Every structure is written in structure tokens, then in C-alpha cells.
Amino acid sequence: MKISLLLQLSFITMLVVFLIDSPVYGHCLGDQKALLLKLKNGLTFDSSRSTKLVRWSQNTDCCQWPGVSCDQKGHALVLELDSEAIFSGLENPNQSIRSSIPMELSRLTKLMFLDLSNVALKLERGDLQTLVGNLANLRELYLDEVYISLKRIGWCSTLSSSLPQLRVLSMTDCGISSPFDPVLLNLHFLSVIRLDGNNLSSIVPELLANFTKLTNPQSQ
Known part of the structure; x- marks a missing residue:
């Protein structure tokens, strides 16, 4: 009986230690939530058409927000804001990424996946660097x-x-009309590239052949 009780207590102790030390999936870090909320507040979007941003709330775990996924430690790894009725940037030609996409986005340095497609944004000189400069x-x-x-x-x-x-x-x-430059060959891991619908003033297929890992080249 004593041996059985000791074994049960030992098991319970090990279980408690395991639960304490184990990472919590989907538990957002405070700084990540703050950055994402600042990102939301800095955007101009149509709340009646939004399916993601409109549901981001201080009262819920940011790792559970639509469009956001986190790693085991609560860092945002995935941010999908595609087709989110974001329209700041095009209406006023003097606006750029600094007003339509706040700097908080570039501070989500753990991001591995970023989707801003099909939103009315405009990136001008320096804006692209501001967007991706810290997202190594x-x-x-x-x-x-x-x-x-x-x-x-x-x-x-x-x-x-x-x-x-x-x-x-x-x-x-x-709307890219500038050359397709071989400097892109420095992206050694690039396996998919889609540049359809742009006016690239160079012989793209010849350059694409130099991407050794490319599996899905699309450009026109």
C-alpha cells in the first residue's frame, strides 16, 4: 500500500513539473499582442467587410485571432491579412507604408509567413525596405x-x-515595370516565384533557370 501511494505521489509530482515546464501552445505574449493591436489601430479598413481585424480584441488570446498563428512560446509566426478591406494608402498619394502599415509590423521579427495580398496598399521608395527590413x-x-x-x-x-x-x-x-535583376539569385532557397501581370523589362525565363530550387516559376 505504501509503495503504491509513493508511486502515485511520484507520478503526480512528475506530471505537475511536466505541465509547468511544457510550452503553452496558442498563449500569446504580451508584447506580441500589443504590437498586433497597434498594427490594427494604425490601419484604415472597412469593418463591415473585415473578417479578421474586426475580431482582434484585447480580451482574447492573440494566437487565436483569425489571420494569426504563433509558435510554442507565443511569438507571432504567421500573419494573413489578405483581402481584408484595407484601403489606406491609395486614396491619398502622399501616404505610404508608414501610415497604412504601422511600424509595429516590422517589429514582429519572428514572422515566417506574411500575406498582404489583395489589399489596396501602395509601397513607394523606401517603403518595401521598411516593411521587410527586420523580417529576416x-x-x-x-x-x-x-x-x-x-x-x-x-x-x-x-x-x-x-x-x-x-x-x-x-x-x-x-505594377512593377523595372528590370528583373540577377541579384535575386541571392535568395538561395527560393522555390516559388509568381510575378504575373507585371511588365518586367528583361528576359525573365533565362534568369529563372538559375534558381536551382525553383519548382513553380510564373512570370509575364
Whole structure:
């Protein structure tokens, strides 16, 4: 009887220690919630059409918010704001990423997946660098239909120098008319690239052949 009781107590003790030391999935860190809420408050969006941002609340765990996924420690890893009725940036030509996408986004440095596609945003000179400059862990970037006004090879050099881990790049219908520069070859892990709907003034297929890991090249 005593041995059985000791075994039960030992098991309970081990279980308590395990639960205390184990990471809590989906439990948002305070600083991550604060950054995401500041991001939301800095955006202009139609709440009647929003399905994600409109449901972000101080009273709920940010790892449970639609469009947000976290790692074991509560850092935001995934941010999906595609088709979120965000419209700040295009109505006023003097606005840029600093007013339509607050700096808090660039401070979510653990992000591995970012989707801002199909929202009415405009990235001008320096804005793309502001957006991705601190996101060195990013694996997938979706900016489809985000108007990118960068002269010459600015977009190529910015992405290649800022996102060394990038696997997927999707920038269809972004209004890019600058050259497709070989500097993108520095993205050694790139396996998917989508640039349809842009006017790229270079021979893209020849350059794409140099991406050794490319499995899904799409560009026109």
C-alpha cells in the first residue's frame, strides 16, 4: 500500500513539473499582442467587410485571432491579412507604408509567413525596405495586387538583402515595370516565384533557370 501511494505521489509530482515546464501552445505574449493591436489601430479598413481585424480584441488570446498563428512560446509566426478591406494608402498619394502599415509590423521579427495580398496598399521608395527590413526569418511573402512603385531594381535588391530565408515570393499584378535583376539569385532557397501581370523589362525565363530550387516559376 505504501509503495503504491509513493508511486502515485511520484507520478503526480512528475506530471505537475511536466505541465509547468511544457510550452503553452496558442498563449500569446504580451508584447506580441500589443504590437498586433497597434498594427490594427494604425490601419484604415472597412469593418463591415473585415473578417479578421474586426475580431482582434484585447480580451482574447492573440494566437487565436483569425489571420494569426504563433509558435510554442507565443511569438507571432504567421500573419494573413489578405483581402481584408484595407484601403489606406491609395486614396491619398502622399501616404505610404508608414501610415497604412504601422511600424509595429516590422517589429514582429519572428514572422515566417506574411500575406498582404489583395489589399489596396501602395509601397513607394523606401517603403518595401521598411516593411521587410527586420523580417529576416520570413519564408513566404505574398504581396499580390499591392502597388509597388520602385524605380529600377530597387525591389530586387531590397528583397535579396533582407529576406535570406525566403522560399515563396508572390507579387502578381503589382505594377512593377523595372528590370528583373540577377541579384535575386541571392535568395538561395527560393522555390516559388509568381510575378504575373507585371511588365518586367528583361528576359525573365533565362534568369529563372538559375534558381536551382525553383519548382513553380510564373512570370509575364
